[in-house]
Amino acid sequence: MFLFSGRGYWQELLESIVWAHNKLKVAPATQPRALSIIQGRVIGVTHYLQVELPQHGHSSKQELLQ
Known part of the structure:
Protein backbone atom coordinates (compact mmCIF):
# COMPACT_ATOMS: atom_id res chain seq x y z
CA MET A 1 0.00 0.00 0.00
CA PHE A 2 2.90 2.41 0.48
CA LEU A 3 4.47 2.15 -2.97
CA PHE A 4 7.25 -0.23 -2.00
CA SER A 5 6.19 -3.55 -3.46
CA GLY A 6 7.40 -4.98 -6.75
CA ARG A 7 4.21 -3.96 -8.53
CA GLY A 8 3.89 -0.88 -10.69
CA TYR A 9 3.88 2.60 -9.20
CA TRP A 10 0.58 3.63 -10.76
CA GLN A 11 -1.18 0.44 -9.68
CA GLU A 12 0.02 0.95 -6.11
CA LEU A 13 -1.00 4.60 -6.17
CA LEU A 14 -4.51 3.83 -7.43
CA GLU A 15 -4.98 1.06 -4.87
CA SER A 16 -3.82 3.40 -2.09
CA ILE A 17 -6.36 6.02 -3.16
CA VAL A 18 -9.15 3.44 -3.33
CA TRP A 19 -8.15 2.08 0.09
CA ALA A 20 -8.26 5.59 1.61
CA HIS A 21 -11.68 6.29 0.10
CA ASN A 22 -13.03 3.00 1.40
CA LYS A 23 -11.50 3.52 4.85
CA LEU A 24 -12.87 7.06 5.18
CA LYS A 25 -16.22 6.16 3.56
CA VAL A 26 -15.76 9.03 1.08
CA ALA A 27 -17.06 7.08 -1.90
CA PRO A 28 -19.02 3.89 -2.39
CA ALA A 29 -16.93 0.75 -1.97
CA THR A 30 -15.10 -0.10 -5.17
CA GLN A 31 -12.64 -2.82 -5.98
CA PRO A 32 -9.35 -1.87 -7.62
CA ARG A 33 -8.61 -3.36 -11.02
CA ALA A 34 -5.25 -3.90 -12.59
CA LEU A 35 -4.25 -1.46 -15.29
Whole structure:
Protein backbone atom coordinates (compact mmCIF):
# COMPACT_ATOMS: atom_id res chain seq x y z
CA MET A 1 0.00 0.00 0.00
CA PHE A 2 2.90 2.41 0.48
CA LEU A 3 4.47 2.15 -2.97
CA PHE A 4 7.25 -0.23 -2.00
CA SER A 5 6.19 -3.55 -3.46
CA GLY A 6 7.40 -4.98 -6.75
CA ARG A 7 4.21 -3.96 -8.53
CA GLY A 8 3.89 -0.88 -10.69
CA TYR A 9 3.88 2.60 -9.20
CA TRP A 10 0.58 3.63 -10.76
CA GLN A 11 -1.18 0.44 -9.68
CA GLU A 12 0.02 0.95 -6.11
CA LEU A 13 -1.00 4.60 -6.17
CA LEU A 14 -4.51 3.83 -7.43
CA GLU A 15 -4.98 1.06 -4.87
CA SER A 16 -3.82 3.40 -2.09
CA ILE A 17 -6.36 6.02 -3.16
CA VAL A 18 -9.15 3.44 -3.33
CA TRP A 19 -8.15 2.08 0.09
CA ALA A 20 -8.26 5.59 1.61
CA HIS A 21 -11.68 6.29 0.10
CA ASN A 22 -13.03 3.00 1.40
CA LYS A 23 -11.50 3.52 4.85
CA LEU A 24 -12.87 7.06 5.18
CA LYS A 25 -16.22 6.16 3.56
CA VAL A 26 -15.76 9.03 1.08
CA ALA A 27 -17.06 7.08 -1.90
CA PRO A 28 -19.02 3.89 -2.39
CA ALA A 29 -16.93 0.75 -1.97
CA THR A 30 -15.10 -0.10 -5.17
CA GLN A 31 -12.64 -2.82 -5.98
CA PRO A 32 -9.35 -1.87 -7.62
CA ARG A 33 -8.61 -3.36 -11.02
CA ALA A 34 -5.25 -3.90 -12.59
CA LEU A 35 -4.25 -1.46 -15.29
CA SER A 36 -3.69 -2.86 -18.74
CA ILE A 37 -0.29 -2.28 -20.28
CA ILE A 38 -1.82 0.28 -22.64
CA GLN A 39 -3.51 2.16 -19.78
CA GLY A 40 -0.23 2.26 -17.85
CA ARG A 41 1.62 3.57 -20.88
CA VAL A 42 -1.01 6.25 -21.49
CA ILE A 43 -0.71 7.42 -17.87
CA GLY A 44 3.09 7.41 -18.14
CA VAL A 45 3.13 9.40 -21.38
CA THR A 46 0.56 11.85 -20.03
CA HIS A 47 2.63 12.39 -16.89
CA TYR A 48 5.77 12.86 -18.97
CA LEU A 49 4.14 15.39 -21.29
CA GLN A 50 2.47 17.39 -18.52
CA VAL A 51 5.14 17.30 -15.82
CA GLU A 52 8.56 16.11 -16.91
CA LEU A 53 8.83 17.73 -20.33
CA PRO A 54 7.88 21.27 -19.18
CA GLN A 55 10.28 21.03 -16.22
CA HIS A 56 13.21 19.89 -18.34
CA GLY A 57 12.43 22.39 -21.08
CA HIS A 58 12.22 25.22 -18.53
CA SER A 59 15.56 24.38 -16.91
CA SER A 60 17.25 24.09 -20.33
CA LYS A 61 16.07 27.57 -21.33
CA GLN A 62 17.48 29.08 -18.14
CA GLU A 63 20.82 27.36 -18.69
CA LEU A 64 21.02 28.75 -22.22
CA LEU A 65 20.34 32.30 -21.02
CA GLN A 66 23.19 32.21 -18.51
